[in-house]
Amino acid sequence: MSHPAILVVEDNADDVMLLQRAFRKANLINPVRVVADGEAAVDYLEGKAPYDDRAEYPLPALVLLDLKLPKRNGHEVLNWIRKQPGLRRIPVAMLTSSRESPDINKAYDLGANSYLTKPVDFDALLEMVKTLQLYWMILNERPDIRNA
């Protein structure tokens, strides 16, 4: 079995680039897929075109979800995921700029597994990615997920 995938939902190209550099430096072996807005995230998880090829676009074992997204924001995507019978168990970690408690509380209310704020300092980002890998990919027991 190939390594489980990570889905990154992020609209800021700089952040995506930095994140991927961090993955690289952390020697992440899991495949990473990136979508740039909320609609695309929903399409990806549903398996709608152009994401219908599950070999190319596998269901992720972890979703890193930004809050501020075009079309549908992070809270809405999270809410949608938690309503899908097959998908609702997917571990979702919010990865966003805001530390405002309303944002944090709402995410947890909607069923986020974790809430992380993007550090400005790259080294801190690297540490975070390493920890993510260790915790979610290696230590954590994954639930069964399938397209309903």
Next chain:
Amino acid sequence: MPGRSLQRELPLGIGALLVVTVSALALVMYREVRHSAVAAAAERLERTTLQLSQLLTQSTRARYATIDSTTALPAVRNFVRHGGPPPREQLQKLVTGPIITAIELWDAAGRRLTTVGGTPAPLDSAQTREAIGALREGRSALGRFVRQGDSITYTLITAVTEGSAHLGYLVERRRLSTSPQGSRTLADLIGEGATLAIGNATGDVWTDFTKPIAGPPAAVLGPGMHEYLRDSVPVYARSARVAATPWQVVVEFPQHLVVARANAFVWRLVWITLGILIVGVSVTWLTTRWIIRPLSKVTDAAEAMAAGRAVEGLTEDRKDEIGRLTQAFNSMATEVAHSRARLEGQVAERTAELQQTMQELEAFSYTVSHDLRAPLRAMQGFAQALLEDYGPSLDAAGRDYAERVVDASRRMDDLIQDLLAYSRLGRDQLSLASVDLDHVAAEAVQEVEAEVRERGGRIEIAAPLGEVTGNSRILKQILSNLVGNAVKFIPPGKTPAVRISAESRNGRRRIWVEDNGIGIAPEHRDRIFRVFERLHGGETYPGTGIGLAIVRRGAERMDGTAGVESTPGQGSRFWVELPAEGMA
């Protein structure tokens, strides 16, 4: 209603005034009436006694004349001088009524020679001498009263004279009494209720013309009106000498008769007073009510308005002062209601404006959180990537530039974080609860622990720090800032030594963070707590200039204070004082 009431007090006051006035008047008038009644009685007494004595004098004189003619009779004279047959016939003529008990003829020595008409006991020698002695001033005289058994007798003695010598005496023996007609006359004369007494001028032997009576006190014989008891009844009395007799008359009025009229007057007055009182009080009460009732309505309404309650308009159709007051009050109440409505409208407006501002601030803060930091991440991340991945290709200057970009973006991030924290302190709703200081201090220390150990220093927590009433998140921020400063502002080469302690002060708890750093000059002690105030350039000791502002504002929002004691070169002692646990 508590407090005084005009409606009650005015009628009572007027009533009391009426009672006092009428009582005073009554007293004065009673005395006057009584006085005049007594004066009238006195005058009546005087008149009566005078008339009486005049009457007696007149009748006596008339009698003298009659007797005189008899004594001039030769038969009488001869008999008295020489004796012989008594002139009985002539003497008998003088016996005219039952008053005269006998007619006697005496010789010059006073020996009884003959008696006609009756046989009364002869006078004793003293009485004889007295009778004769009474003739000092004239040819006839009345004798003093003498009590004989139950009757009062007296003599009327006339001298039988030859020139100026007394040959003998004609003596009428009389008994004092009155006929029914005489009594009636007397009664008419002295008036109803009064008593007439007659007695000797010497003060003994008194009679009321029917029987002997006890005499009045001797003082009565003096002039003027007197008061004494007659048979236990208080009386007014006056006496008068009966001219040409050895007698005096006394007229007595029972006092109660005199003052009876005055007393009756007083009783009438009492009833009238009662009537006046009732009428007066009722009228006053009604009038007061007429005035006070609308007044108390206005007063009640004014009090209600002052207490903030809604007030209805008052109706009062009068045109006088009360009516005007009510009108004025209505206008005022309307004005106040309008004012209130206006003010409330203004307040609602302002509140809405304020809320809008707050919302805008929230939105601003949100934007800053999300959007401002994203470019920063890019700047810092890619500058670092440049350094790390292409460092060897760059010369020293190039590497330096890249490093400065990284530093600048780090600083900007710190600034944004602190600004956000400071702004949040003003906006957030604070939840205050009991906070365990040891716990918060441990967390704050943890953040700098690595750096401290690196420099060989130590942080000491003087547990137990206790508990305070505050917000744990803000407290952690405060302590983080203070401990961070304590570790940062140390002269290079010195090992940091930081001590965290707490003490109780007047029901509040003061937390101390002491360091062995560079210290602060006295003139800067207040400045450093202000936003963006820095005492050092970014090269020597980096910082945003907001840390201590956050400490002070955070403390104030938890109802506390913050300050510092310091000596330059010897370290600083920062303190934060908060309400103790359990006190809000």
